[in-house]
Amino acid sequence: MDVTGDELAGVVDLFGALTREELGQALVELAYKQGEDCDPSAFDPDVDDAIGTYHLVSVDADDTDEEWLFPGPVAFPELLEGATDLPHIMAIEQRSIDRERLGEAGKAQFQRDTDAAVAAGDTERIEQLLDVSYELEVWAPVDLAAARDRLDEALS
Known part of the structure; x- marks a missing residue:
């Protein structure tokens, strides 16, 4: 499954922020709904590109060693087919940051x-x-x- 920076930002925007691992898992869920079987790491190059183009911005999470990804300044978040189901599938609370x-x-x-x-x-x-x-x-x-x-x- 190919994803754009705007689509990655759209998935992240559903939750406010996601870790790289959570974003990978969300994309695996969406790929599965489209009949594809893939590993979360398959999306690492897409995530890296989205960070490099400022579709996503990485921030160190509060009191953890994790990084959170937020929709970035150039993103026009788009939802992939089936993405609105992700908050019901994944047990992740809404996140925000100053x-x-x-x-x-x-x-x-x-x-x-x-x-x-x-x-x-x-x-x-x-x-x-x-x-x-x-x-x-x-x-x-x-x-x-x-x-x-x-x-x-x-x-x-």
Whole structure:
């Protein structure tokens, strides 16, 4: 089963947040409903891509070693067929997090990605990050002007 970043965000949005393991299990449930048998780890590349494109943002969970995945600043959450049944199938309570904390996690990821893109001279990624910077600032209370300036300089 192929999934997009928006579809992953849609599944996560049903619960507010999910761990990577929970998201994998939810996707296995949906694949099963479509007649496919797969392992949760089969979706790891899709989840990694969704984090890299800011469809999902990863935050360290409260008082645990887990990471929670939240719909990110570029996501337009879409529900896969059968996804509305997931809250009835999976025993996971609704989760939320302070918007500032979520924004700081997104900002930290953005700064790491900016460092890597500038160091690599990756023009395509730099342009992508410039677009994401505006979405991220609208999505959460963060200021990315300095990072944006750095990205602009790297394109010059």
